[in-house]
Structures are given as structure tokens and as C-alpha cells.
Amino acid sequence: MTDDLSHILEAYRALFHGHPDAVHLIDTQGFFVEVNARACQNKGMPPEDVLGRHYSEFVAPEDLERASAAFEGALRGHPQRVEYSWEDDAGERSYYAVLAIPLLVDGHGQGVYVITQDITERKRAEQSLRDTEMMLRAANRTARLGGWMVDLSTNRIKWSDETCAIHDLPSGTEVSVEEGVNFYAPECIDRIRALFDACATQGVPFDEELEIITAKGRRLWVRSMGEAVRDASGCITQVRGAFQDISEAKRTQAEIKQLEGRLTVAMEAMTDAFLTIDRDYRYTYANREAERLLQKSRSEIMGRTVWEVFPDLVGTVTETRFREAMDEQRPVHYELYYEPLEIWIEIGVYPWPDGLAVLFRDISERKRTEEEIQFLAFYDPLTGLPNRRLLMDRLQQALAASVRHGVRGAVLFLDLDHFKTLNDTLGHTEGDALLRRVAECLKDCVRATDTVARFGGDEYVIVLGDLDPDPEEAMAHAELMAKKILTALTQPGNLPGRERQGTCSIGITLFGKPDDTVDEIMKQADLAMYQAKASGRNTLRRFDPVMQATVNRRVRTEAEVRRALEHMEFEPYYQPQVDLTGRLAGAEALVRWQHPHRGIVPPMEFIPLAEETGLIFGLGHFMLERVCRQVAAWTSVAGHPQWCVAVNVSARQFHHPDFVQEVFSLIDETGAGAHQLQLELTESSLLVDMDDTISKMKALKSRGVSFSLDDFGTGYSSLYYLKHLPLDQIKIDQRFVRGVLDDANDAAIVRAIIALARSLGLNVIAEGVEDRRVQSFLANEGCPMFQGYLYSRPVPRDEFERFFLNGELLNGSGSGG
8 A cells, every 4th residue: 555655656756746837736825835846946945935934925915916816816816927026036037838737536625735936037128129119219219310501503512410410510501512421431432432423414313321530530320312303495593402310210210120130049949839920910020939839930930820720720729819919909828729639738928019918838748747737646556546535526426415315425446355365465566456456346236326436545435326215225226236346356366477366355334414424434444454354355235333332442442541641541460470489480471451440450451442543652661670670689588599581472563673682671770680581472472583583582582571472382382493493491271281181192292392392492481370180290291380279360469579589489279379
């Protein structure tokens, strides 16, 4: 299950964090829940400085109202587009185009995915275009224009004040034609002379741009225009014209040409496609990216209208939006799936004096990513089934519908039997294939209106809606469906490539009562499933309120055990172990729970629960610590024999990574003699990890701690681990001991265990000795130590000390018991 969830999480993060644009996940309150690396890069902050902050902190005040409206619109289920700017701490302003995608669960907004594109470069390009236009207009407004006239009878030139000013001469200055010509730059004199002579003699007008050198030595570009004036007889008597200082215009034209070159380079280098169209919708420019996306060369489209090049766009949203931008002189943005090219395009249309500027880009990959993100949010990527999140929403809807219409529904909770073993044996590839096959099998079994979901790992949940109002009829239908599934899964071939049968355990519960809740329904189905597991698997069980009572009792017991640990309600009881002479040879410490209301609680009511819940770690530590302190206390009393006290250690406790250090620390803290501490292990403890077991036992034995194998003969009883494990003692299980006088098999087993222990050099002790005849049999067979009610029940410390620490013989009268 962990592997699958990890697989889902990795796939989700790869899509989210691998997006080329900035991607944010914002909750319904507007706070960032997750951001990718590009988003952090745009903000110049690490993720921890962004997460948890409100999106409004990264929007310029003048754009906040527009951004907030887009966010609210997305929450209502409508994708939104908006542009905004933000100024960072350094005063640098950036511009962004945002696509806000609602995260919907069956029509209800659960948050917003925000994909943000940095459009600062585009905004700057637009500003440059506006600047160019302003420069051109400024040049026209500031043009300097003067007049002149030549009287051919006197060959003198009369200049207007502006013309004089252009020549850096005082107003009213008159010069001869030759003097006027000499103001032109040397390389222009021949040209202006020829133009003037042709006009004066032949009446040929002229309009020429030439350079002059003013009286102050300044070189200026001028536009010189002239025409002939004739008298009544048709003779040319004058030449007159206009004279304009176009130096500034010339400089402006040079700058504009340079700027146009730069803009062209920038446009060609843009990763977005860019084109311009005039007011008749004819293409006037297209960059290389536009050629690539449109799959048309510039030569194919220049001078032609959009509708001529792409006739299939007539009457579409593109025509509507283009005309909207042109007629209303406002920018428009939209997305389009262009089927002939099989691509999604994001388009921005911006009006300008000569027509429209169009920026567009291929967003097909982004669209696929958005779809995959949406899919991963609600569906299991391995099987394609609804995931737990969507399941819970569907179940909530089914519950509401059942209550509203007065009908019943059912939940079937399925868990594949032995899937982990199959997965580990055959590999994850075939395990995944099995999970997919099961998903298909389940979908084939149910109605189209039913929900089949993968709950996680090898667990599936089926929601059956619109069943009979009568609970028995509804349950009968649900059980029929469950049996159909059990039969379908047991057909050979469910495990790809192998003729194996698959089985599952199914728990069933009904819903439809007004006080039902989704959580309670799922708990009931889960409980019923575990009952099916406990009943041997490959079966079904319906939820029974007794199950809930059992669980509730278990929950209460767990809480009471926790409280008991906190309030020190546990204490060790001691049961003596005696030798052949009847003298005390050791003791076993057994935990007892002194409940404030129930009195002594039997260990079987809380030890298994402590094992399952992990409370055994605290309980086991408590017992070790109390026993170590007691051993140290007894050792300090003069004349007391130096025998071992045995403590039971659970498999989970023994295999905890810090167990060895825990024992060492307790020995050091309490001053107990390690040689007087014996740890009793069950066979299950030894079989979990042989190398780890041997390593821990050797480490503890190096300090003097001894080991006893508890309940020998009831488990695996492998001679292999008896040979390799550093044991000191074998304890014969009481189930064999009690039958030695009546059951020949029990007697044979006990003889074999004693002989085996002797041959391996191990001590042996028999537990559960309650009859003197049994003790005599064991002694005759060579068993040197005994433990049981024949000598004493487990008793509290003070009672143990009063009866057994005086060195007297224990005669088998059950002292203290």
C-alpha cells in the first residue's frame, strides 16, 4: 500500500513540479498550499517563504480587484484568465498572465490550480512599440519649415525668418543664388545647382533632401523644394519653394530603423508566435514561431486576409474575437482547439493603430498536464478507478440520495487475500497487473451506476446505490453481488501468465438511515471485511452490531492500558522455579494489571492488544525496569542465593533496533547483575530475522544475560535454530507436561525434549507442574527444574519474599498460592 501511495504521490509531483510555467495550488481561502520551482523562481523566494501566504501579497494593489474577481470566479467552477503585475522588494516590476483552473469535486470548488506565465518580455515589447509611435508623432510636431523665393531679374534669394534661422542667420538676410548654393555641403552643391537651373530655365519642379552647412558650421539635413513662377506671357520670372530642417526627422528615422531592427530580432527570437494584421485583416508580419505553429510560410500569408488563409475560421470564435478587438479597441484573450492542426492554442489579440497584434502559443502539453493533474487528484493511476477522495464524495452523494428517496444502499469492502505474498513472490510488475485485472473484473460485475474504487494497496470499495427500501432485501442483493465477485475472482487466469485463482475477503454494510455518516459506513464495512478474513478468507461477512461492540470494547481496553501505564497500575508477580532438592532455583516475573474497578485483569485480555497497538514497548520496558531494580535489591540482601529472574520479552520488543541498548541502560541504571537476568523468548521471536536475532543475543550474552526458549514444542521447533542460537535453557510447554501421565505422545515428546536439551548442553525446565506424580515423572526422565501451581501461583513481591527467600525447601504444597 505504501508503494502504491508513493507511486501516486511521485506521479502527481512529477506533473506538478515539472510544468514549464509557474504552478500554484491555492486553497479556498486564497493561501498557497503548493508551488513548483518556477513559481518560487518568479518570486525570488524559497518554497518555505511562499507556502501559507495569501496570493494577494504577490499582486500589485492596482491589479488586486481584477485578480480577486478571477479567483472567486474559479472557485465558482469557471476557468478564469487575468493579467496582473507585481513589484518585488528591489522595485522590479514583472507582468503575468494567469490561468485559474477550478479544482472541482462533482461541481464543488475545493481549491484553484493557478498556472502563471511571465509576460514581462511581451509587455516590454508592447511598450517599445508605443514608444516608437510617440517618437514618430513628436518628430512630425516639431518639424521646422521655412520658405524662400528667387527673383531671376536680380538673382537674389529672399528667405523667410525660419529659413534664416535654419541657416543660423539673422532674420531678413538676403543672399545671391550663388551664395545660397554655397551653404550646401560640398558633395551636394552640384546637385542643388542642377536642380535650380532646370527649374529656372525649364520649369522643372524639385523636392530633394540634402545637407547644408550653416553659418555656425552646423551640418543639417534639409528638405529643399522648388517650383517655377511664370508671368502672363509664360516666361519664368521667379523660383520659389519651401525649406525644411529635417535633421531631427533624419535622426529619428535612423533611430526608428535601428529600433525596428532590434524589435524584429526580438520578435524572431520570441518563443511565442507573433503576427500583425492590418485593419482589413491582412497579414503584415509573422515571426518564425508563427510560421511553425501555423505551418504556413510568410510568403504564403503576407498580404492575404486571415479568412483567405484559414477559411475554416470564418464564423468561429476566432472571427468573433478578432472583430471584437478591432471594433471595440480592447484586448481579448481566448483558447482554441484547432482541429486541422490538432493543437490547443492560447491567443491574445491586442489592438494598435495599424490593426491588430496577435500573440499565440501552443498549449497542448499544458492542457494534457492539466488533464493529468485533474485525473490524479480523483483517480488511481494504476487501475483508472476512482481513488479514495472521489470515493468518499460519491459515497456522500449516494447516502444523501438514499435518505432523500427512502431507499437503501450498500458498501462492499474488498481485500485481496495473500496479495503481499503474491506480490513479493512474483514481483511488482505482475502484482500491478493483477490489481488492474481485479479492477476490470469488478467493473464487469457491477451496474453502470455503481461505483468501483481503489481504496489503497490491495483494497477496493464498491458502492451500490438505489437498492430495495427493505434492509433484508437490500442485503440479499448486496450479498448476491459479493458472491458474484467471489466467483469471478476465483476463475483461473486472474494472475497474468499463471494458472492461479485469486480470492478476496468482502465486508458488507448497508446505508440509508438519516443518522448514517460516511465515516461510520466505511468503518462498518472495514470491520465486516476483517471478520471475513478471520473466518478463513475467500468469503463475505455482513456487518453485525456485535462487531462494533467488540471494536468499542477493544478501543476502551486500549485506552485503559494507556492510562494504566501512566498510573503505574501494572506490577510484576513472581512464580518460583525449584530444583530437584525442592530449593528455590529461580523465578519468573509475570505482569499483572491491578485495575481500579475490575481488580486483577487476566494477561490474555491486554497482552495481545498491547502487541498489536505497540503499547508492548512501554509495558515491556516497565517490566524490565521493575525486575532489574528488584534483582538489585535482592542481591544486596546478605545470604540470598544468586539465582536468575526470567522476564518474558515479546517479538516486537526484542526486534526493536534499540532493544539491546535499552537492556544495557537498565542494568547500568539499576545496578542489577546481568547474570541474574534471564530473557524468555518465544519461537516466533527467533524466526523473524535470524541474523538480527543472533546478533542481539550475542551482544546481551556478552554482558552475562541468559536466554530461555519459552513454550518449546508448540511452534516451529527447528533444530537448525537450536543449533545456531546462543540459548541457555529450554522450557517445556505446560500442554505437554500436564499430559505425561495420561498421553503416551505427550510423555514421548517430553522425553525427547529433555534428551535433546541434554545433548545440546542446554538447561531444561518444565512449566505447568501441578501434580507431584508429574514432578516425579519429570525428575526420573532427567528434568532438573520445575515451575507450576504445585509450588506456587504467581504472587506479589512481598508475598514472594515472605515465603520463598528464607532458603527453605519447597515441598510442593502450593505455598503462597
